[in-house]
Amino acid sequence: MxxxxxxxxxxxxxxxxxxxxxxxxxxxxxxxxxxxxxxxxxxxxxxxxxxxxxxxxxRAGVTRTPEEIVCRYxxxxxxxxxxxxxxxxxxxxxxxxxxxxxxxxxxxxxxxxxxxxxxxxxxxxxxxxxHRCSLRFTPSTLTIRVADPKIRPGELTRDQVEAITPKWIANSVSGAKALQVEIAYRHGDSTTDAPETVMLGLQLTVEPINLYGALVAWHDGAGADPTQLLDRIEEILRGRSTAVAHT
Structure with missing residues (x-):
């Protein structure tokens, strides 16, 4: 940024x-x-x-258990x-x-x-x-639920996530831009060449820059200790640690 x-x-x-x-x-x-x-x-x-x-x-809408972290609206x-x-x-x-x-x-x-x-x-x-929106982190998977029933990423592994990109999206009414995070993914049974995408940001009570940093930390944490990785992700989501990436 x-x-x-x-x-x-x-x-x-x-x-x-x-x-x-x-x-x-x-x-x-x-x-x-x-x-x-x-x-x-x-x-x-x-x-x-x-x-x-x-x-x-x-306050960040984040809850933590030993096995997972859940972000909600x-x-x-x-x-x-x-x-x-x-x-x-x-x-x-x-x-x-x-x-x-x-x-x-x-x-x-x-x-x-x-x-x-x-x-x-x-x-x-x-x-x-x-009621509907959530993002669940485990050391090996992401589980994404959004309000739009047509978009169903569900549970994703690192191999299925192709890109995590910060984007400034303009409001259709006011024109004001807000930072959101686009995740490009591909399910194992996908028959299309282009990956599917889901936009996260407004649906979760987390600062978008922290959300982006946490997602990048998860994606880059394949070889990390599971507990330390979740600790790192939680710190970023709550704004207590510097995000690993900048827009």
């Missing part, structure tokens, strides 16, 4: 955080001076999205999940109420309804990823 781009993202994040906190303070002062509660709720929730940014993982470790499932409906409720207040535009109530409908979709997507 380029030093310049990393520094730019850090400064951008700090600026966004500072502006968000400043806006929250302004809204609180305005509320104390008489600003309607629904405007205060809408502004504070909107500022919260700016403070958190695209994604903020508070854990919504209560993701700040963005709180925003989408709590701040979004609060904005919806405030918007609906504001739409019925005399002097406010009627379209606010329809925007509020749309936000509540979007919340239902977010809750469904969150539950689906929490």
């Amino acid at each position: 380029a030093v310049g781009s990393g520094t730019h993202r850090r400064w951008t994040g700090r600026l966004r955080f500072s502006l968000g906190i400043a806006l929250v303070l302004v809204v609180v002062l305005a509320f104390l001076k008489g600003l309607a509660w629904y405007w205060a709720v809408i502004c504070v929730c909107g500022a919260s999205f700016g403070v958190v940014g695209r994604r903020r993982i508070m 854990v919504p209560w470790y993701e700040a963005s999940a709180y925003l989408l499932n709590f701040a979004l409906p609060l904005m919806g409720i405030a918007g609906i109420y504001a739409g019925y207040v005399p002097g406010n535009p009627v379209w606010l109530r329809f925007v509020g309804i749309l936000l509540l409908l979007a919340t239902l979709l977010m809750i469904y997507a969150t539950f689906r990823m929490w």
Whole structure:
């Protein structure tokens, strides 16, 4: 990963955080001076999205046993999940109420309804990823489960994994890019020349750069002691050790 781009993202994040906190303070002062509660709720929730940014993982969704390590999507470790499932409906409720207040535009109530409908979709997507998505490491295999039922990598050995590649993927709605990890694999009964691929990142509560480093460490650890290899992978996943590879 380029030093310049990393520094730019850090400064951008700090600026966004500072502006968000400043806006929250302004809204609180305005509320104390008489600003309607629904405007205060809408502004504070909107500022919260700016403070958190695209994604903020508070703790890695990693569990360890002597034989394996499992990564999962854990919504209560993701700040963005709180925003989408709590701040979004609060904005919806405030918007609906504001739409019925005399002097406010009627379209606010329809925007509020749309936000509540979007919340239902977010809750469904969150539950689906929490229930389905996982990545299991053993010293010799990976077992991958994703939300899309059409993509079923299942259990893979090192010989079946052909490439592990970090990629910056643009969001189809906002256009913002997020780091994800592409795994190219080939099952033993595959009849095609091209390998199949699966993209990991947003479906697991692990920093993508740490996920990439852990996958590379596993792939390169064929001759390593099994316990030491799992220890190394766990340290990388939890961000306690420097990743073995950089984008």
